[in-house]
Amino acid sequence: MRIAWVTDSTAYIEDLSVCKENDVFVVPMNILFGEKEYKDGIDLSPEDLFEKLKEEKVEVKTSQPSIGTxxxxxxxxxxxxxxIFSIHVSSHFSGTMSSAYQAAELLSDTVxxxxxxxxxxxxxxxxxxxxYGQxxxxxxxxxxxIKESIEEKIKTRELYVMVGSLEQLHKSGRMNGLSFFLGSVLNIKPILSIEDGKLEVKEKVRSINKGLSNMSKLLGDALQRKVIKKVSILHGLNxxxxxxWINELKINxxxxxxxxxxxxxxxxxxxxxxxxxxxxxxEHEKA
Incomplete structure (x- = not known):
């Protein structure tokens, strides 16, 4: 049986050129700079994005791929x-999952x-x-x-992130005005967690070092109740x-x-x- 794996460009794909060889197909998200639209990962890299943010003082938005795509x-x-397995970014962050599901429903008789x-x-x-599915x-x-195992794996995921820019989080509608104002004035950096696909404020810290220290402690706490063999560090341009940080974590x-x-x-x-x-x-093995 041949299985195709469809995802969106929020997934990390190191080399897009080998995707099809591995039966993986990436649908790009859209990034809008004012009236101009770019395809994520095709027309615009993270480095290009921040260069444009510096040069062009226009509103920047993102949008999901269309149902037709x-x-x-x-x-x-x-x-x-x-x-076809179509696995996408959390539905609480984007309408991409909705587009994928509606397209699948439209094709329920033919595909x-x-x-x-x-x-x-x-x-x-x-x-x-x-x-994991592959x-x-x-x-x-x-x-x-495969479906049941992937859904079980999703339930065990923990993810914590220290936001780099309150201003961008505010502009994107992910933070209200009062929280942005207080955070900016007090130089607070929120540590967010993803709980059942939703962003939640886990902690608030005053410095990057304190944030890294607190997230390291969260890993230590998790090791008391879970078998963890691999840890992913997620970053912007930093x-x-x-x-x-990885070098520090490896010591412990x-x-x-x-x-x-x-x-x-x-x-x-x-x-x-x-x-x-x-x-x-x-990574606990099932009995």
């Missing part, structure tokens, strides 16, 4: 694959073998779900077993800062595999270039 892709894949899954997360943790497929798991947790992964342009629009976060899942 998904419908066209599903129809194309339906002729070559036995099943019935489409499974849409709300990842309830973003960036590299979303990519990990696809890799591993299960190689081991001979059925479509239903790649060096992410690597420094030498048995864990750490990796640094960029958040991508769409997430950076909302969170800022200096955003940094940490994420893991529970």
């Amino acid at each position: 998904f419908k066209e892709l599903y129809e194309k894949l339906g002729g070559s694959y036995d099943h 019935p073998s489409i499974t849409c899954i709300d990842s309830k997360t973003l960036t590299y943790p979303l990519t990990e779900l696809i890799e 591993t299960l497929h190689k081991k001979g798991a059925s479509i239903e077993e 790649h060096d800062e992410a690597l420094e 947790y030498p048995d864990i595999e750490f990796g640094a992964y960029p958040l991508g342009a769409v997430i950076d629009v909302h969170a800022g270039a200096n955003t940094i976060g940490i994420s893991w899942t529970d």
Whole structure:
């Protein structure tokens, strides 16, 4: 059985050129600079994004791919694959999941073998779900077993992020005016968590070092109740800062595999270039 894996450009894909070889198909999100529209990951990189933010004083927005875009892709894949898994950024962050689901519904008679899954997360943790599903497929798991296992994996995900720019978070509508004002005046940096796909304020700190320290402690606390083999450090353009943090974490947790992964342009629009976060899942084996 051939399975196609469809996702959106909030997922971390290191090399887009090899996606099709791995049966992965990425639908780009849209980034709007005033009247100009760019395709995320195709027309605009995170570096390009922040250069344009400096140069062009226009409103920047993001938007989901259209239902038609998904419908066209599903129809194309339906002729070559036995099943399509379409896994996307949390539905609480974007309408992308809604577009994917509606397209699948429209094709229920002609391309019935489409499974849409709300990842309830973003960036590299979303990519990990696809890799996990592909591993299960190689081991001979059925479509239903893959779906159920991915949904169980989603429930064990923890993700914490320290926002790099309150101003961008405010402009994007993710923070109200009073919170933005108080945070700016008091130099507060919120640490956000993703709870069932929704952003929640976990803590408020006054410095980057304090934020990194607190998120490191959250990892330590999680290790008391979970088996964690891999930890992802998520970052904006502050790649060096992410690597420094990984080196510090390795001292305390030498048995864990750490990796640094960029958040991508769409997430950076909302969170800022200096955003940094940490994420893991529970690797307990089922009995």
